Amino acid sequence: MAELKAAAPPRNWIPVVALGWFIPGGGHFLLKRPGRGAILAACVALMFLLGLMMRGAMFQWQTGDLLTTVIYCGGFIGDLMSGVLFLLARAFGYEQPDMAGHVHDYGTKFLVAAGLLNILAMVDAYEIATGRKD
Amino acid sequence: MPKMKLSHFEASLLFALLTSIVLGIISKRTDRERLRYAAYCFGYFVVAIFALGWLMYLGHG
Numbered sequence: 137m138a139e140l141k142a143a144a145p146p147r148n149w150i151p152v153v154a155l156g157w158f159i160p161g162g163g164h165f166l167l168k169r170p171g172r173g174a175i176l177a178a179c180v181a182l183m184f185l186l187g188l189m190m191r192g193a194m195f196q197w198q199t200g201d202l203l204t205t206v207i208y209c210g211g212f213i214g215d216l217m218s219g220v221l222f223l224l225a226r227a228f229g230y231e232q233p234d235m236a237g238h239v240h241d242y243g244t245k246f247l248v249a250a251g252l253l254n255i256l257a258m259v260d261a262y263e264i265a266t267g268r269k270d
Numbered sequence: 271m272p273k274m275k276l277s278h279f280e281a282s283l284l285f286a287l288l289t290s291i292v293l294g295i296i297s298k299r300t301d302r303e304r305l306r307y308a309a310y311c312f313g314y315f316v317v318a319i320f321a322l323g324w325l326m327y328l329g330h331g
Contacts, residue, residue, distance in 0.1 A: 175291065175295055176295060176296075179288045179291050179295075183288050189274040191273060239276060239281070242285075246281075246285065249288075253288070253292045256293075256296050257292065260295075260296040270299065
């Protein structure tokens with residue numbers, strides 16, 4: 137059986153999670169897990185870039201009835217969770233109207249999914265930083 | 271930025287692949303377990319893609 141490393145002592149998790157949000161995989165680099173960080177960064181970035189290349193739409197913060205609020209606000213938070221990728225796309229003027237067509241639709245989902253994968257990476261970094269995981 | 275044109279199947283496979291890798295990386299403790307879990311998730315994604323594809327095809331009539 138493979139011998140498992142003992143979990144590292146807990147440390148302040150706030151900068152780890154903050155960096156993990158801003159640069160996908162960055163929290164793992166800060167915790168000296170460069171291999172895992174690089175793979176997570178590559179997956180999140182690739183998912184986001186594929187979403188852009190499929191001309192996916194970015195969600196705008198919009199409230200109204202319950203379903204509208206859940207979809208648009210949830211979608212916006214999902215987009216935002218990609219960190220610097222989202223901020224750069226916005227800064228360079230990426231603006232895609234919501235159009236009919238399955239490729240655009242997949243693109244929109246890929247953009248949100250990139251953010252959701254980054255949330256998973258941030259939770260993983262949090263668990264490593266607090267010593268719950270090695 | 272180049273524009274991509276993918277079929278439903280290609281887009282679903284790409285989604286499944288990237289999601290499976292992340293799930294494998296964050297869920298398990300050793301590299302061997304991670305690889306196995308990622309492959310396991312990817313396999314289930316592919317099975318679900320085919321199952322739902324056939325379900326929609328048959329349901330559509």
